[in-house]
Amino acid sequence: MTAPAVQLASPRRRPSRVISNVILVLVGLAFVIPLAWIVLGSFNTEAKVSITWPSSWTLDNFITISTWDTTFRPLVNSAILSFGCAVITVVCSVLAAYPLSRYQMRFNRSLMYVILFGTCLPITAMMVPVYALFVSLNLLNTLWGTVLFLAATSLPMAIWMTKNFMDSIPVSLEEAAWVDGASAMTALRRIVVPLMRNGISVVFIFVFTMAWGNFFVPFVLLFSRENMPAAVAIFGFFGTYGTVAYGQLAAFSIMYAMPVLVLYLVTQKVSGGSFAMSGAVKG
Amino acid sequence: MTSLATAGERVAPAPGSPRGRRAREVRLGLVRSVPLLPSLALLALFLLGPIVYAIYGSLTNRTLTGPNAANPSFVGFDNYARLFASSDFWTSVVLTVVFLVASAIIGQNVLGLLLAVLMKNGTPTLSRTIAALVVVAWVLPEIVAAFALYAFFASEGTLNLMLDAIGLTGPAWLIAFPMLAVILANVWRGTAFSMMVYSAALSEVPPEINEAAEIDGASAAQRFFRITLPMIRRSISTNLMLTTLQTLGVFTLIWVMTGGGPGFKSATLPILAYQQAFNFAQIGYGTAIAVITLLIGAIFAMVYIKVLKPEVD
Numbered sequence: 001m002t003a004p005a006v007q008l009a010s011p012r013r014r015p016s017r018v019i020s021n022v023i024l025v026l027v028g029l030a031f032v033i034p035l036a037w038i039v040l041g042s043f044n045t046e047a048k049v050s051i052t053w054p055s056s057w058t059l060d061n062f063i064t065i066s067t068w069d070t071t072f073r074p075l076v077n078s079a080i081l082s083f084g085c086a087v088i089t090v091v092c093s094v095l096a097a098y099p100l101s102r103y104q105m106r107f108n109r110s111l112m113y114v115i116l117f118g119t120c121l122p123i124t125a126m127m128v129p130v131y132a133l134f135v136s137l138n139l140l141n142t143l144w145g146t147v148l149f150l151a152a153t154s155l156p157m158a159i160w161m162t163k164n165f166m167d168s169i170p171v172s173l174e175e176a177a178w179v180d181g182a183s184a185m186t187a188l189r190r191i192v193v194p195l196m197r198n199g200i201s202v203v204f205i206f207v208f209t210m211a212w213g214n215f216f217v218p219f220v221l222l223f224s225r226e227n228m229p230a231a232v233a234i235f236g237f238f239g240t241y242g243t244v245a246y247g248q249l250a251a252f253s254i255m256y257a258m259p260v261l262v263l264y265l266v267t268q269k270v271s272g273g274s275f276a277m278s279g280a281v282k283g
Numbered sequence: 284m285t286s287l288a289t290a291g292e293r294v295a296p297a298p299g300s301p302r303g304r305r306a307r308e309v310r311l312g313l314v315r316s317v318p319l320l321p322s323l324a325l326l327a328l329f330l331l332g333p334i335v336y337a338i339y340g341s342l343t344n345r346t347l348t349g350p351n352a353a354n355p356s357f358v359g360f361d362n363y364a365r366l367f368a369s370s371d372f373w374t375s376v377v378l379t380v381v382f383l384v385a386s387a388i389i390g391q392n393v394l395g396l397l398l399a400v401l402m403k404n405g406t407p408t409l410s411r412t413i414a415a416l417v418v419v420a421w422v423l424p425e426i427v428a429a430f431a432l433y434a435f436f437a438s439e440g441t442l443n444l445m446l447d448a449i450g451l452t453g454p455a456w457l458i459a460f461p462m463l464a465v466i467l468a469n470v471w472r473g474t475a476f477s478m479m480v481y482s483a484a485l486s487e488v489p490p491e492i493n494e495a496a497e498i499d500g501a502s503a504a505q506r507f508f509r510i511t512l513p514m515i516r517r518s519i520s521t522n523l524m525l526t527t528l529q530t531l532g533v534f535t536l537i538w539v540m541t542g543g544g545p546g547f548k549s550a551t552l553p554i555l556a557y558q559q560a561f562n563f564a565q566i567g568y569g570t571a572i573a574v575i576t577l578l579i580g581a582i583f584a585m586v587y588i589k590v591l592k593p594e595v596d
Contacts, residue, residue, distance in 0.1 A: 016404050016503065017404055017405060017406065020401040020402075020404040020405040021405045021406055021409055023397075023401055024398075024401050024402070024405045024409055024410065024413045025409070025413075027394070027398060027401075027413065027417075028412070028413040028416055030471070031413070031416040031417055031420055031471065032416050033435065033441055034420075034428075034431040034432055034434070034435045034441070034471065035416065035419060035420065035431065037431055037434050037435065037441060038427070038430075038431055048439070049434050049437045049439050049440050050434070050437075050439055050440050050441045050443070050444040051434075051441040051444065088325075091321070092321045092322040092325060093322065095318035095319070095321060095322065096318060096319045096321070096322035096323075098318050099315050099316055099318055099319055100319075103315050105312055105315065105316065106312070111319075113588060116584075116588060116593060117581075117584050117585075117588065118326065118330060120528050120580060120581075120583065120584030120587060120588075121330075121577065121580055121581070121584065122528065122531045122532035122553070122576060122577065122580040123532060124532040124533070124534040124553045125531070125532060125552065125553050125556065125573050125576035125577050125580065126333050126334070126337065126573060126577065127534075127553075127556075127557065127573075128337075128556050128557065128560040128561075128566065128569040128570050128572075128573045129333040129334070129336045129337035129340055129570050129573055130329075130333045131560070131561075131566075132336060132340055132345065132566055132570065133332055133333050133336045148325065148328075148329060149329045151325060151329075152325040152326055152328065152329030152330050153329070153330065155322055155325060155326055155330075156326070156330075159322060184315075185318075209422070212424065213423070213424035213425050213426075214425070215424070215425050215426040215429075215534075215535045216534045216535055216538075220561075230424075231424060231425075231426045234426055234427075234430070246434070249430065253427040253430065253431075256424060256427060257423050257424055257427050260422055260423075260424065261419065261422055261423075264418070264422045
């Protein structure tokens, strides 16, 4: 763990800092090498399975994959899935969080336990029965069915986070609105939602990112090319005879990963650089 | 979101018979729960639905195609009997436990804690850079991370290229040591979460306590094990539980890197369920595996809720 205590009083933490830095650099290398493979490969038309320094840097990979079928339609599909899922989830969870946060109802506690339990369920383990359910509901290969399923699976965590954010907003402002004759829903829309803007954007981005990166759900529930999101379409770079266009795969990966990386930076700004999920893991 | 007719309900209850008041309270409760309905409907249909469906489906002989696909018949506990008699299943259970213990409980937690401690001691700029790299690995879409790690461990991949450079010949990691590869991959992918939880926890340990112990002559190791660890034990247990549950659901990493193979050598329960249902067309059998995995998840979740008692109110 930390360095052995060899320091005496004065030059404090010097040896421990050096050792810490050395280990940090080693761990950093282990993390950066697989990431560098993607970045270097995307600028190299002769990229291989192992990391290679491009002999000539080029944007050819990006130009080759910039077609509707290969890249843009999958990205649009991903956007439809994640945006639809995030909007539905946020609207539903704000509505649900309101009574849970504001009223003392008899079943509140047990409902919160059920929601907490729901956040813990391994969704991937459920995909076989979900597939069977989608067959019987005739929802297989529909984008909106997949959107609803993604929304349902992100709801427990979203309600949990939204309720925690809402709890931190004092109820006194709404009471003033109630006295003036506003209904609960008006108070929610005009007072609570504007006040918890930051919290809501954190939940939105969190749900969006989870849906954007989800591979298994669309992999099982969607099968036509027209509906495939980027996560599934990435398999298009694997040729039929085991040949892989690694350079194009890397370029596609960068275009696919960029939106969520940017969104992550936005969350850091929104939540003031603190750990954005503290609302979720408070425990 | 049109406003609902709740405004009139909030006025103080008029004096009346206790029975009238009780009826009014029930009605008030019902009106107030209306905003819960959209969420409850979605959860009931798409979360509870599949669970109920799974329990029922695991008792049938449903297949992906053929006559049993349309009209499955009820077979009772046959699927479970076959499952418990199958050595592939028990291998898969062992692999899942190994995967959970090695990659989540030990790997992500120890590395995450180590990184959090080192970042407190290291040069700030360096610490921030390393933290950013670790977090990028976590924010990246899962399938992209999976391909990056596949390329790292592949027999012609980066790891063996580096071993070559120092005169060693690396094995075909994904075939010779598939579990080791996917465990390290999951540590790479998930450590950021533990690192952030522990960084936050460590920043809340008041420095005076450590300083007092230092003055009393406690060594760095003593201070760490006797003071810091006990003070962040709640974060540790919460994080252990959350990473375990998260890792139980890992599919994409293993699927891309090894496909569960060679043979069944890296088929954890989610992979086995998928293979049985879609590659071998045994929906009923695959569903039975899903039910078992859900049960394991449910037990973990129950322990988490009972023992750690996260604040619900």
